[in-house]
Amino acid sequence: MSSAMQHNKSLARFTVPGMGSDHCAGIVKTSLNRLGGIGEITTNIAAHRVEAHYDANVLTLAQLRGAIEKAGYDVASATNFGSGKKVQLIVPGMGSDHCAGIVRESLQRLQGIEDIETSIASHKVYVTVNDGGPDAEQLKQAVEKAGYDVVQLSAADNDESDQDIEIEQAYLTQAHKRLWIASVPTTLIMLLMVPHMFWQPIPGYLAIVAVLAFPVVFLFGGAATHKSTWRSLTNGTFNMDVLISLGSIPPYIIGLAGFFYSMTSFMEMAATIMTFHLLGRFLEAKAKGRASQAIRKLLTMGAKTARIERDGAELEIPVKELKPGDVMLIRPGDKVPTDGEVLDGESHLDESIATGESVPVFKAAGDTVIGATINKEGRLRVKVTKVGADTFLSQVIKLVEQAQGSRVPIQEFADRMTGRFVPIVLFISLGSLIVWLLADDSLRPMLEWGAGFLPWVDPTASTTVLAILSAIAVLVIACPCALGLATPTALMVGSGIGAERGILIRSGEAIQTFKDIKVIVLDKTGTITRGEPKLTELTTADGVTEQQLLQWAATVENASEHPIARAIVEGARERNVTPGEVTEFRSTGARGVSGMVAGAFVLIGNRKLLDEEGVTGLQALDQALDELEGRGRTAVLVAVDGKACGVVAVADTIKQESVAAIRGMHELGLHVVMITGDNERAARAVANEVGIDEVQAGVLPAGKVDAVRELQKKYGNYVAMVGDGINDAPALKQANVGIAIGAGADVAIEAADVTLVRGELTGVVDAMHLSKATFNKIVQNLIWASAYNIAAIPIAAIGLLHPMIGVVAMTASSLSVIGNSLLLKQQFKRKIMS
Numbered sequence: 001m002s003s004a005m006q007h008n009k010s011l012a013r014f015t016v017p018g019m020g021s022d023h024c025a026g027i028v029k030t031s032l033n034r035l036g037g038i039g040e041i042t043t044n045i046a047a048h049r050v051e052a053h054y055d056a057n058v059l060t061l062a063q064l065r066g067a068i069e070k071a072g073y074d075v076a077s078a079t080n081f082g083s084g085k086k087v088q089l090i091v092p093g094m095g096s097d098h099c100a101g102i103v104r105e106s107l108q109r110l111q112g113i114e115d116i117e118t119s120i121a122s123h124k125v126y127v128t129v130n131d132g133g134p135d136a137e138q139l140k141q142a143v144e145k146a147g148y149d150v151v152q153l154s155a156a157d158n159d160e161s162d163q164d165i166e167i168e169q170a171y172l173t174q175a176h177k178r179l180w181i182a183s184v185p186t187t188l189i190m191l192l193m194v195p196h197m198f199w200q201p202i203p204g205y206l207a208i209v210a211v212l213a214f215p216v217v218f219l220f221g222g223a224a225t226h227k228s229t230w231r232s233l234t235n236g237t238f239n240m241d242v243l244i245s246l247g248s249i250p251p252y253i254i255g256l257a258g259f260f261y262s263m264t265s266f267m268e269m270a271a272t273i274m275t276f277h278l279l280g281r282f283l284e285a286k287a288k289g290r291a292s293q294a295i296r297k298l299l300t301m302g303a304k305t306a307r308i309e310r311d312g313a314e315l316e317i318p319v320k321e322l323k324p325g326d327v328m329l330i331r332p333g334d335k336v337p338t339d340g341e342v343l344d345g346e347s348h349l350d351e352s353i354a355t356g357e358s359v360p361v362f363k364a365a366g367d368t369v370i371g372a373t374i375n376k377e378g379r380l381r382v383k384v385t386k387v388g389a390d391t392f393l394s395q396v397i398k399l400v401e402q403a404q405g406s407r408v409p410i411q412e413f414a415d416r417m418t419g420r421f422v423p424i425v426l427f428i429s430l431g432s433l434i435v436w437l438l439a440d441d442s443l444r445p446m447l448e449w450g451a452g453f454l455p456w457v458d459p460t461a462s463t464t465v466l467a468i469l470s471a472i473a474v475l476v477i478a479c480p481c482a483l484g485l486a487t488p489t490a491l492m493v494g495s496g497i498g499a500e501r502g503i504l505i506r507s508g509e510a511i512q513t514f515k516d517i518k519v520i521v522l523d524k525t526g527t528i529t530r531g532e533p534k535l536t537e538l539t540t541a542d543g544v545t546e547q548q549l550l551q552w553a554a555t556v557e558n559a560s561e562h563p564i565a566r567a568i569v570e571g572a573r574e575r576n577v578t579p580g581e582v583t584e585f586r587s588t589g590a591r592g593v594s595g596m597v598a599g600a601f602v603l604i605g606n607r608k609l610l611d612e613e614g615v616t617g618l619q620a621l622d623q624a625l626d627e628l629e630g631r632g633r634t635a636v637l638v639a640v641d642g643k644a645c646g647v648v649a650v651a652d653t654i655k656q657e658s659v660a661a662i663r664g665m666h667e668l669g670l671h672v673v674m675i676t677g678d679n680e681r682a683a684r685a686v687a688n689e690v691g692i693d694e695v696q697a698g699v700l701p702a703g704k705v706d707a708v709r710e711l712q713k714k715y716g717n718y719v720a721m722v723g724d725g726i727n728d729a730p731a732l733k734q735a736n737v738g739i740a741i742g743a744g745a746d747v748a749i750e751a752a753d754v755t756l757v758r759g760e761l762t763g764v765v766d767a768m769h770l771s772k773a774t775f776n777k778i779v780q781n782l783i784w785a786s787a788y789n790i791a792a793i794p795i796a797a798i799g800l801l802h803p804m805i806g807v808v809a810m811t812a813s814s815l816s817v818i819g820n821s822l823l824l825k826q827q828f829k830r831k832i833m834s
Helices: 004-007 022-033 061-070 096-107 138-147 160-200 205-218 225-235 240-259 267-291 293-297 392-405 411-438 440-450 463-477 482-498 510-514 524-528 548-559 563-574 607-612 619-630 658-667 680-690 702-713 726-734 746-751 762-797 805-821 824-833
Strands: 009-015 038-044 050-053 077-081 086-088 114-118 123-129 152-155 305-310 312-318 327-330 339-346 349-350 360-365 380-384 503-505 519-522 531-540 583-587 592-598 601-607 634-640 643-654 671-675 694-696 720-721 737-741 753-756
Touching: 004 737, 009 061, 009 680, 022 050, 022 061, 050 061, 061 077, 061 114, 061 548, 077 114, 077 123, 086 138, 096 123, 096 138, 114 658, 123 138, 123 680, 160 205, 160 267, 205 240, 225 240, 240 267, 240 411, 240 753, 267 463, 267 482, 267 805, 267 824, 411 440, 411 463, 411 694, 411 762, 440 463, 463 762, 463 805, 482 503, 482 510, 482 658, 482 762, 482 805, 503 762, 510 762, 519 524, 519 702, 519 737, 524 531, 524 643, 524 680, 524 720, 531 548, 531 563, 531 619, 548 563, 548 592, 548 634, 548 643, 601 607, 607 634, 619 643, 619 680, 643 671, 658 671, 658 680, 658 762, 671 680, 671 702, 680 694, 702 720, 702 726, 720 726, 726 737, 753 762, 762 805, 762 824
Parallel strands: 519 671, 519 720, 671 694, 720 737, 737 753
Antiparallel strands: 009 050, 009 077, 038 050, 086 123, 086 152, 114 123, 305 312, 305 327, 327 380, 339 380, 349 360, 503 753, 531 643, 583 592, 592 601, 601 634, 634 643
């Protein structure tokens, strides 16, 4: 890449509603790559989105948009990230394409305009302006000079999630409208055709059919398809619309010959093919909408307004206007507008949207809250900490979109097929036409055999008719859409299921790799354990009660900030023991603490410290001390006025679900390894309690990467790593699949392939089941789509498949792939419940 490319790189994002499969995405990429100055291009079938890095010194957004349109696809929206700003104008009087053209023409006279988009439905104009270009007021004046009022002008939000929903809905509405416009005349044609062919010839039948079929094939129904075909052909790329145009226009034109010669009319077939094509487009759009409903559900979950404190008053403002530091007032029943920290108040929040957990979570001062969660009963004052794209909800949407738009290695097979598919189909169709014209006698016996059980086969038809029918049947049956939809639809459904259960899978590659994992590596602290010490056991000397021991220990430790001290104090309070007053407090570093409590000298520390201070009675506590340390506890001795009084034990407690999670991993045949920086004794104690197979203790962060590498050498590239801290990030990246506990550090989540939002280790087992189920769906879809095309094309070529039956089968093939993907939800539920 040139230095210019490096220093002037911009990112353009396009919404391309017609890009419904990987075949379409490949055509778009090919067209864009022909431009000089193009960098990386990514496509997301689920979001109908294309992102292209380009050199702003060489190309403009308009040129990129033109390349996509030349490939045969309309662009619903275009956004530039880097070389300019985007301004939105609302123009109520702009009610038609003619009006929009006038507005665009007026704006294009200004210098520094990068791109202009218009939306007739929403009366909006989006103008991308280069640095140094016209300001907002100049844009407004240009529109007003064209004769149109501007009622609102604002900076367009680069986060186009809401706009994407509008575009998807508009595309579905448009597909529905085209279908109904085409269905009416096509239905009339069918109603006339049946009596004309079987009972009574209808006077002027051919003229009636020609008039009814014309708008279906060329105007309201087929215009967009033929426009796409023309762009694709002139651009040297071949999209699916090429096959539909060739399957509908020639039959209509050939049918016109019936006005001059006595021959079979093909115009009915032309209208039917186009109508079924439009039906397929509508049903696919609707079914894909169901498959991607997880994203739309997430996008609509957020609150629209927020109640805040400002200058001593309460105000209600749009959520988009919130800023970090604002104080939000959240009443019972309200949605939390954005991520924040509770300043005061107590309540339970329904966080099911974020974690999948239905039980409300208690929140008080100091706790964090997530935007779009629901406040159940108390009143909270919350300080805003994150807004816009930085919020948890936005990050979840980003991760789900990444997964839905990602590539699965197995998809490369389908890509190679679909990339060459249309030219091959055109060649087979032409070959079928020629062979029938030249070798009619050799093929007719096959038709005579097929006529016995296929009612649409007519072995008595003329050679020309049979040649045309077979050629058109090949064109309309050979749709690679099913092959192109096989992976994206399964990923859409799988990632949506994961999002609902708090499992965020970042990439399709991880889904394919996950199924082969043999070893699962677990960090200890924060993954298997809670990551915070808790008071666990008390052992007292003769004549001392547990309450007395805890009172002395908590009173002295209350003056310390050490994590162990905090655990002892919190444990005492949980047992209704309140720390008293301590004087002459003294800390001896890592060895212990001391102080005067109610006139008595209390010393707390390790065995060595108490030996040095001449404490008596320690031998009576040695057995208890050794037993506690052998179980991985951190044990401290307590002495009062030189006499040992007992042992207080603290430990990082094991998460409740860890044992069940590791048992589930064993059931999946996984070898479970724990790698931790803790000492061998503590690590072994935890491993024995939860049932871990192998322990590597005393491993530093850099050593975790080496440990993962060694496991990869031993077991092959089938190692997954689960972690939650910053120190886990390098190992997560090294592993073949990195899994981050969602409650952990942001850098760990960023390095991982899978994020468990709920923070529970059982999510690893669910994630593996989901990955396997999703990959199995992808394989099933690819097998079905491939087998369909391999079987259907030869049948069509020899004349056993009528074009009208073919177009129905083509639509059914795509819908079956989508339907099979949608079954994933029920199958996954049954799997995790079994």
